Amino acid sequence: MTTTKRNATRPVRVGSVTIGGDHPVAVQSMCATRTQDVDATVEQAESIRKAGGDVVRVAVDNPRDVEALAEVRRQTSANLVVDLQENYRLAAQVAPHVDKIRYNPGHLYHHEREKSPAQKVAFLVDVAREHDCALRVGVNCGSVDPELKARYPEDDIQAMVESALEHCRILDDLGFERFVVSLKDSHPRKVIEGNRRFAEARPDVPLHLGVTEAGIPPEGVIKTRVAFEQLISRGVGDTIRVSLTLPNPRKYEEIVVGRQILADIDAGRFRSVPVFDDDKLNIISCPSCSRVENERFVELAEAVKEMTVYAERHALTIAVMGCRVNGPGETDDADLGLWCGPTHVNLKKRTETVGAYTYDEILPKLRQELDQLIDARTPAAV
Ligand code: SF4
Numbered sequence: 001m002t003t004t005k006r007n008a009t010r011p012v013r014v015g016s017v018t019i020g021g022d023h024p025v026a027v028q029s030m031c032a033t034r035t036q037d038v039d040a041t042v043e044q045a046e047s048i049r050k051a052g053g054d055v056v057r058v059a060v061d062n063p064r065d066v067e068a069l070a071e072v073r074r075q076t077s078a079n080l081v082v083d084l085q086e087n088y089r090l091a092a093q094v095a096p097h098v099d100k101i102r103y104n105p106g107h108l109y110h111h112e113r114e115k116s117p118a119q120k121v122a123f124l125v126d127v128a129r130e131h132d133c134a135l136r137v138g139v140n141c142g143s144v145d146p147e148l149k150a151r152y153p154e155d156d157i158q159a160m161v162e163s164a165l166e167h168c169r170i171l172d173d174l175g176f177e178r179f180v181v182s183l184k185d186s187h188p189r190k191v192i193e194g195n196r197r198f199a200e201a202r203p204d205v206p207l208h209l210g211v212t213e214a215g216i217p218p219e220g221v222i223k224t225r226v227a228f229e230q231l232i233s234r235g236v237g238d239t240i241r242v243s244l245t246l247p248n249p250r251k252y253e254e255i256v257v258g259r260q261i262l263a264d265i266d267a268g269r270f271r272s273v274p275v276f277d278d279d280k281l282n283i284i285s286c287p288s289c290s291r292v293e294n295e296r297f298v299e300l301a302e303a304v305k306e307m308t309v310y311a312e313r314h315a316l317t318i319a320v321m322g323c324r325v326n327g328p329g330e331t332d333d334a335d336l337g338l339w340c341g342p343t344h345v346n347l348k349k350r351t352e353t354v355g356a357y358t359y360d361e362i363l364p365k366l367r368q369e370l371d372q373l374i375d376a377r378t379p380a381a382v
Pocket residue numbers: 286287288289290291292321322323324325326327
């Protein structure tokens with residue numbers, strides 16, 4: 001039981017757990033197995049639950065995933081949440097099997113463009129009410145809707161906060177209170193600032209904290225710890241997810257790490273510096289999920305980390321993403337981005353595509369591009 005003073009958010013029930021109010025900070029994780037591999041998904045959901053996971057997220061992209069989800073629901077007692085991508089209408093099919101549905105306001109724009117976001121949210125609210133589900137408004141700094149991005153060209157944090165506030169207003173107008181909000185980015189500074197601003201504007205709304213694509217331990221743990229310490233110690237945050245790049249058998253460690261960070265904050269054991277270093281090599285990698293198309297992704301993320309040690313004093317960002325769903329967009333802000341396909345890894349320099357390389361070719365190619373970037377930034381000797 002935490003003794004850290006918390007903001008007075010309203011309680012939101014998700015299955016057997018309640019997020020917000022004076023309830024302990026809930027800890028979540030996400031299955032990285034293929035959802036259609038029911039045995040593997042049930043095993044992972046159970047290992048997360050047994051490690052102390054209060055909520056387990058599962059990715060669902062199509063009707064076959066929905067069928068698998070129904071079977072997963074029968075075989076686990078974990079509180080389940082589903083992550084909707086662009087097809088928001090899938091909510092109606094998944095809702096009978098889950099306790100919470102997460103939607104990303106930045107993704108609501110892709111389908112049925114003739115409908116307003118408010119109309120789409122009204123649909124989600126009807127579904128949630130009918131099936132006793134909570135909602136999460138999950139805003140991502142990298143995928144904020146284009147209109148807001150254009151309104152705040154110099155302040156992507158404010159664009160993210162405004163997107164969350166806009167959806168809170170839509171939900172308020174619909175008289176729906178059973179929702180939480182998340183504002184995520186791969187940089188702890190943006191996570192801290194975004195959540196701080198949001199909590200000031202809407203102290204009543206429970207917050208789900210997370211640093212996306214935090215990467216491989218121990219660096220991924222450090223980035224997350226920096227953000228959580230700054231926020232939770234100030235009473236901000238009602239549930240957490242630690243997103244680490246881990247092989248499937250170790251996925252439950254996200255819960256172990258999350259609980260350890262909470263225990264340390266509660267006991268006043270602060271280990272991080274308040275600001276995350278901006279002047280060093282920053283490697284971000286996604287935590288992987290059922291959408292990973294080649295299992296060599298985790299191995300690749302580890303190899304990138306080892307290979308780039310020589311460049312650690314350069315302020316560059318390298319992003320390594322597991323799939324084509326979020327990979328292309330989430331690598332746009334990185335100096336060098338890799339996103340994995342079934343047989344090839346796509347390499348980008350910010351928004352520009354460099355090419356697609358086999359898993360055996362990609363590391364030397366990455367090294368070549370990295371050397372060029374370093375050379376371009378190093379002043380020529382006189
Ligand atoms: S980038 Fe793709 S594989 Fe990685 S967590 Fe996101 S959706 Fe899953």
